[in-house]
Amino acid sequence: MLKIDNINVYYGAIHAIKGVSLEVTEGEIVTLIGANGAGKSTVLKTISGLLRSKTGEINFMGENISTLPSHKIVERGLAHVPEGRRVFLQMTVQENLEMGAYTQKNRDTDADMEQVFALFPRLLERRKQIAGTLSGGEQQMLAMGRAMMSRPRLLMLDEPSMGLAPLLVEQIFAIIQEMNKKGTSILLVEQNAQMALSIADRAYVLETGSIAVSGTGEELIESDKIRKAYLGG
Amino acid sequence: MKRIGKRLRSNLVIYGLVVVTYVVLQMVMGSGHISSSLQGQLVPICVYVVMAVSLNLTIGVLGELSLGHAGFMSVGAFTGVVACIALEGIISLGAVRMAVSMLIGAACAALAGVLIGIPVLRLSGDYLAIVTLAFGEIIKNIINCLYVGIDHRGLRISFLTSAAALELAEGGRVIIDGPMGISGIKKLSTFTMGFALILITLFIVLNLIYSRSGRAIMALRDNRIAAESVGIPATKYKMMAFVTSAALAGAAGTLYALNYSTVTAAKFNFNTSILILVFVVLGGLGNILGSIIAATVLTILPEMLRQFNDYRMLVYAVVLILVMLATNNDDFKGLLYQIRGKILARNGTKGKEGAVNE
Known part of the structure; x- marks a missing residue:
């Protein structure tokens, strides 16, 4: 459903992404792992239209989206949960979720919200609370729930485990798997390679702007090279 | 609900x-x-209230610091007065002519808002502030070099020359005379017109803030990346807020200019922009009622301080600093609470004093 072909992204003179190609097929969880500064977040931002690739093509559901503005890309069913729990701090949990349905004009969003609350019961408890007063894990859940409100076919998650306690990380990953079972394809960027590879169907390893290795999640967990470089021995 | x-x-x-x-x-x-001095202040108060509320839309709701709000006021003032004079023979009723002039002033300021908004809204933070500041100065200088006259052939415009270059026919009249601005304006502004403009401004701004668009604008302010990731078109909504703000400032400009017999471009300088910014900041970012109160009090205050003669502006500045300290400084607020606590304790039973001080 998503096919990226040989994209090149620059920050001014810096060549950040050097000819990256990757693919997500319907129903998959695909993960993109790599060290700090490898360009993982840059790839996601380019797909969702926040950054532009100089060359190459991004195809989503058979349409070239590499020149579309970001709000049109969301309308096509490709949602992005940016890094660092970017929620609307001054709005309540419910209002944040309503914002997520922004592109769903004239449609009743109650059912969607019920689904989000089913995935994240914690958000239901905090429905009327101001988002800025939520804990880090709850804000991450809110950011994910908000993205689900736009009824995405493909959900891109940027470092959902960042700065969370191990128990919460497990919860978040369990929810990602549940979302996937309900029919949303996932493209997951992670530093926590162990967790990411354990739930992924396929994985790509990004090194200084290019894809170094790719394979199924199991293959990469078992590869010596990957274990040494990313999984701590 | x-x-x-x-x-x-x-x-x-x-x-x-x-x-x-x-x-x-x-x-x-x-x-x-x-008092006659307060009566004379009524229309300016209305003008500054509209200016403060409209600037609050840009700064408090959209979250972009604009330092050129007087520039839009200037555009509205000059186009509004030119329209008013040009329409003199067509619409005889003063109030109607003035309302039409205000609409024209607002439309021209909105147009200026679109033109300046296209490049400026790609910037953010300090850069946006600097460019809007420059815009205010550029508008002032353009109008200083502008000559507009009217005769039986219609409006005649000349730039960077002199009033003579307009070559007005017999019975023609110079409207904008370069740096001399416009003189001989018939005073049409009334307190009631100002009041009506405030109500219209409030209606537009409050409805915008609490609409779907307003929610999108505030989402952009709170977190631009998150807003774009849920599919809010950033440019469209930034432009909507910025242009609405400019149009209202334009209408206020027309109201202002039609309250005096002469108006020059120098009036709408950087100091005026900063003055309005002070109203907005003191009233509270995003707080519409605060803007109204701050604009009213701070327009009357310098007049009430006349008894201090030369020290008037000094006292004004001290008052501003005190208000800012009181509303923003936690230590100062704590001190006020302590004083209040002591007073309450003294009025109450002696035994409770210690607990209140805690």
């Missing part, structure tokens, strides 16, 4: 206060118990 009710109530409070103030002032004026 409860939230909506709360909002409606707070909006009604704003409208109510404005209407009550207007009615009370009208009654006081009717009975003649109002």
Whole structure:
């Protein structure tokens, strides 16, 4: 459903992404792992239209989206949960979720919200609370729930485990798997390679702007090279 | 539902206060118990209230610091007055002519807002502030070099020359005379017109803030990346807020200019922009009622401080600093609470004093 072909992204003179190609097929969880500064977040931002690739093509559901503005890309069913729990701090949990349905004009969003609350019961408890007063894990859940409100076919998650306690990380990953079972394809960027590879169907390893290795999640967990470089021995 | 009710109530409070103030002032004026200096201030107060509320839309709601708000006021003032003079023979009723002029002033300021908005809204933070500051100065200098006249052939415009270059026919009249600005304006602005403009401004701004678009604008302010990731077109909504703000400033400019016999471009300088910014900051970012109160009090205050003669602006500055300290400094607020606590304790039983000081 998503096919990226040989994209090149620059920050001014810096060549950040050097000819990256990757693919997500319907129903998959695909993960993109790599060290700090490898360009993982840059790839996601380019797909969702926040950054532009100089060359190459991004195809989503058979349409070239590499020149579309970001709000049109969301309308096509490709949602992005940016890094660092970017929620609307001054709005309540419910209002944040309503914002997520922004592109769903004239449609009743109650059912969607019920689904989000089913995935994240914690958000239901905090429905009327101001988002800025939520804990880090709850804000991450809110950011994910908000993205689900736009009824995405493909959900891109940027470092959902960042700065969370191990128990919460497990919860978040369990929810990602549940979302996937309900029919949303996932493209997951992670530093926590162990967790990411354990739930992924396929994985790509990004090194200084290019894809170094790719394979199924199991293959990469078992590869010596990957274990040494990313999984701590 | 409860939230909506709360909002409606707070909006009604704003409208109510404005209407009550207007009615009370009208009654006081009717009975003649109002000083002539305050009476002269009524229209400027209305102008500054509209300016402050509209700038609050850019700064408080959209979250972009604009330092060129007087520039839009200037565009509205000059185009509005030119329209008013040009329409003199066509619309005889003063109030109607003035309303049409204000609409034209607002439309021209909105157009200026679109033109300046296209490049400026790609910037953010300090850069946006610098460019809007430059815009205010550029508008001032353009109008200083502009000559506009009217005769039986219609409006005649000349740039960077002199009034003679307009080559007006017999019976023609120079309207904008370069750096001399416009003189001989027939005063059309009234307190009631100002009041009406405030109500219209409040209606537009409050409805915008609490609409779907307003929510999108505030989402952009709170977190631009998150807003774009849920599919909010950033440019469209930034432009909507910025242009609305400019148009309202334009209407206020027309109201202002038609209150005096002469108006020059130098009036709408950087100091005016900063003055309005002070109203907005003191009233509270995003707080519409705060803007109204701050604009009113700070327009009257310098007049009331006349008794300090030369030290007037010094006292004004000290008052501003004190208000800022009181509203923003936690230590100062703590001190005020302590003093209040002590007073309450003294009035109450002696035994409770220690607990209040804690």
